[in-house]
Amino acid sequence: MDQQPIDGAPGRYWHRLDDGRIQCDVCPRYCRLHEGQRGLCFVRARAGDAIVLTTYGRSSGFCIDPIEKKPLNHFLPGTPVLSFGTAGCNLTCKFCQNWDISKAREFDRLQDKASPEAIAEAAVKSGSRSVAFTYNDPVIFLEYAIDVAQACRERGIKTVAVSAGYICAEPRREFFRHMDAANIDLKGFTEGFYKTLCTGHLQPVLDTLTYLKHETDVWFEITTLLIPGENDAPAEIEGLSRWVMEHLGPDVPLHFTAFHPDWKMRDKPPTPPATLRMARDIGRAAGLRYVYTGNIHDPTGQTTYCHACGAALIGRDWYDLGTWNLGADGRCGDCGARCAGVFEARHGGWGRRRRPLAVREPAAVQPR
Ligand code: SF4
Secondary structure, rough: OOOOOOOOOOOOOOOOOOOOOOEEEEOOOOOOOOOOOOOOOEEEEEEEEEEEEOOOOOOOOOEEEEEEHOOOEOOOOOOOOEEOOOOOOOOOOOOOHHHHOOOOOOHOOOOOOHHHHHHHHHHHHHOEEEEEOOOOOOOHHHHHHHHHHHHHHHOOOEEEEEEEEOOOOHHHHHHHHHHOOEEEEEOOHHHHHHHHHHHHOOHHHHHHHHHHHHHHOOOEEEEEEEEEOOOHHHHHHHHHHHHHHHOOOOOOOOEEHHHHOOOOOOOOOOOOHHHHHHHHHHHHHOOOOOOOEEEEOOHHHHHHEEOOOOOOOEEEEOOOEEEOOOOOOOOOOOOOOOOOOOOOOOOOOOOOEEEEEEOOOOOOOOOO
């Protein structure tokens, strides 16, 4: 815990305890803080008699990505998304694939200062259809993410949350009210996996998924990173797939993606492509209509097929789209069955490009 003077924007979701500490109620960590202490996520901290967000308005950098990279395969396919993160995380995954951002303790790397209005303006000017909160979990900077989302909506820009879904019920309601789409990382399907490798719990993530499905209009997809020997047993994959089918239905896309040795888990090999294909087969056998492989070259496993007639609807080769066999209403060009998702008459043409972007304050707009 840090003891340096702390500065930041007012934080929401906390309460005072009888012993004088302040408890953060954003995520199920429930950090209890004395004056000057930071929470586990490092970016929420106690300053005086309140919690502050120390990374409001600061970014680890902006990049325009294909929306498929989030990954979202059924949300405005082929369109560019202005992506950014801040620093810190509320999980401690040993296999973290973004550890340079999520584990950042040195905020001098957060060199890009950007108001919500500047980000929305940059999205419009760059032709991005959406803004994604990604690279680290937006739950921990929800005040900033929500202000950005509001500014985006005023400009007709959609918003995308890439999150582990590790958030308490009340902030969950507020946060997702401002999102148009989400990719939720379901890291494994056992409490032991979450406890041992992430020092978290599985149930709050499942609660977020069922909340999104049954109480919001947010379009969401699920990603599970398969780690050899940790969460890739066929029985665990089958349990996960069956849970999705039973609690969320057949239309929520599920992405099984490849692990690469990183952070504190360098003793495991990369996920074999055969494991990802096996997982996809299991998901489909459970009744799920849209199951994908990710982080490998697998056009078959990354193509969207019609659930009714089996026709290829959206062909993908990495992030390049090929086949497009959908009407504007998302109906199969062959049989007319509807494909779940958010589609337009044509797909975007962004392709696989990744373009860094400098976000500048509009001259007439003052930061909040
Ligand atoms: S958001 Fe951060 S400070 Fe709040 S409970 Fe979670 S880890 Fe702790």
